[in-house]
Amino acid sequence: MTARLATLLSATLLAAAALADDFWKEGERLPLLGRVWQTRVTPAGPDVAAGVEKLLAAFERDSRKSLAPGPRRKAVLKLYTASGRGLRTPPELVEAVITALEKRGHSRSGILLLDAGEPGLRDAGYLPPLSRHEKNPSLFGAPVEALDWGRSYRAEFSYESSAPPRFEFGRDMWAPPAPAASNDRLSYLPYVLLNECDFWLNLPMATDHPVWGLSGCLANATLLNISNRERFAGNTANAAAAAAEIAAVPELLGHWAGNLVWKQPLQFIGGPEFQSLYCREEGDLAFSADPVALDVLLLQRINELRQASGFKPAEAPALRFAASLGVGLSDEGKLRVGEP
Numbered sequence: 001m002t003a004r005l006a007t008l009l010s011a012t013l014l015a016a017a018a019l020a021d022d023f024w025k026e027g028e029r030l031p032l033l034g035r036v037w038q039t040r041v042t043p044a045g046p047d048v049a050a051g052v053e054k055l056l057a058a059f060e061r062d063s064r065k066s067l068a069p070g071p072r073r074k075a076v077l078k079l080y081t082a083s084g085r086g087l088r089t090p091p092e093l094v095e096a097v098i099t100a101l102e103k104r105g106h107s108r109s110g111i112l113l114l115d116a117g118e119p120g121l122r123d124a125g126y127l128p129p130l131s132r133h134e135k136n137p138s139l140f141g142a143p144v145e146a147l148d149w150g151r152s153y154r155a156e157f158s159y160e161s162s163a164p165p166r167f168e169f170g171r172d173m174w175a176p177p178a179p180a181a182s183n184d185r186l187s188y189l190p191y192v193l194l195n196e197c198d199f200w201l202n203l204p205m206a207t208d209h210p211v212w213g214l215s216g217c218l219a220n221a222t223l224l225n226i227s228n229r230e231r232f233a234g235n236t237a238n239a240a241a242a243a244a245e246i247a248a249v250p251e252l253l254g255h256w257a258g259n260l261v262w263k264q265p266l267q268f269i270g271g272p273e274f275q276s277l278y279c280r281e282e283g284d285l286a287f288s289a290d291p292v293a294l295d296v297l298l299l300q301r302i303n304e305l306r307q308a309s310g311f312k313p314a315e316a317p318a319l320r321f322a323a324s325l326g327v328g329l330s331d332e333g334k335l336r337v338g339e340p
Contacts, residue, residue, distance in 0.1 A: 021071060022254030023199040029253075032063055034293050034329035037340040038286040041262070048285075052096040052260070053103075055287035058340030059258060063289065067257065068104045070198030075101055076112045077142075078193070080205045080220050081120035083267075086274035088124035089203045093262050093285075095140045097201065108141030112192065114200075116224050118146035145192075153188035153227050187242070188227035189252060199257035202291065206261060206298040207271030208306070212239050213316035215272050216298045217259040217291035218327075222246040236317070244321030247291065253327065258289045261298065268305040280305060292319050292328025293335050300332065 037058045041051035060066060069075070077097060079089040098111055113126060121127040126144050127137050137144045145151065193200050204220035211234055212219055222243040223232050232239040247253065263286075265279035282301075288294040296319060303313035323330035 021198075023065070023070070023257050024254050028063070028065070029289060032289040034290060034331075034335045035062070036286055036288040036290070036293055036297060036335060036337045038284055038337055039340055040283050041285050042283060048092050048262075049096040049099055051285045052093070053100050054340045055260065055285065056097075056100050059287055059289065065257070066104070067101060067199065069106050069110065072196060072198045073107075074110050074112065074197045075106055076114050076193060076197045076200035078200055078202045078204075078220060078225065079113060079115040079121070079124075079126065080203065080224070081115045081124035081126060082117065082215075082224060083205070083207065083272050083274045084120070084123045085125060086276060087205050087207060087265065087267055087271075087279070088120075088126075089205060090262060090264055091125065091139070093203065093260070093264075097203070097260065098140050098142055109138075109143065111142040112197070113139060113142050113144045114147065114152075114190070114192065116147045116226075116229060118148055121146050147190055147225070147227070152190040152192040154191045186228070187231070187246070189246070189249065190225055193225070193255060194249075194251040197255055199255050201257055202259040204259070204261060205266075206263060206302065207267035208269060208302055208314050209271050211236050212243070212318065213314045214295055214299045214302065214319075216295040217261065217288075218243050218247055218295050218316075218318055218322055221252075221256065221259075221291060240316075240318040240321055243318040244325055244327065247322050247327045248325040256291075258287055259291045259294050260285070260287050261294060262286075263298075263301070266298070266301065266305075268302045269309065269311055278309075287340075290328035292322050292330050295319055296330055296332055296335065297337065 037055050039051050039054055041047040056067060077094060081088045098108060101111055102108060115121050121144065126139055128134055202217055202221045204217050206216045209215040223229055223239060232242050263282040263284045265281045267275060267279045269278040286294060299314065299316055306313055319330045322328060
């Protein structure tokens, strides 16, 4: 056996072993595409915990999947803190999810709270102020980690985009291509979500976005999860293609159990920067294994509020692209929304 053949065989066996430990086995997600469970909760009191428990229990019942610990004994909650304290994954929601997972056998130390940037986590209150340095920060007994600390990125797990980050019609057509930075095209994916957890839950917030159209489930799980996220901040076509293709990466999708969104608040103009005048606190709490379907509903509500205020509706082409790759359903007529 040649060294090259041995290497390929080893890689194949490792990939097969990883797939065997995936949360989703082949075909299991298909019946849940377009299915959204939704309930209404009040901002304070036991309603949040009760609402989370109802949604997770409904998901487990209808999917026949358990959110109990698997062989890795680790679950990850992907937060949204890019807009600061005003528009962050609500801590009371995070605490409710941790409590629900603890009831299913998880230890709090085995539930990782994760987001891309340390500044956002700190501004949103998930990390302590710099004046109070903590070597191993935690919240509600769960460890907190920023992806930009570099611990979760590995060179062998990356998405490559060959398109230029920006294109100016006319000048760029005739000018010779500028030399790209060595890693400019490579978006490193968080290894902790690919091969170090039993499953991960996406806890985004919903806001309009000047380039992506919508910053919601899909964006939080893809463009706000990669090492070079700034590359896709200013180009609509590049961002849409990248979000869809990253979402369809089998290793990422295989452990992505679901998406939990609380419209507390939902922002319809001026995002992703927090604009309190354009936020609505609606109290709807929704869960779906399909990030596209949930984003379609969020975009629908954002556009209702935009049009009521005299603004043009937003568009999110990434949703159609992701649907074409099997990540979810983007056809509003095929969505099934109901109480748990």
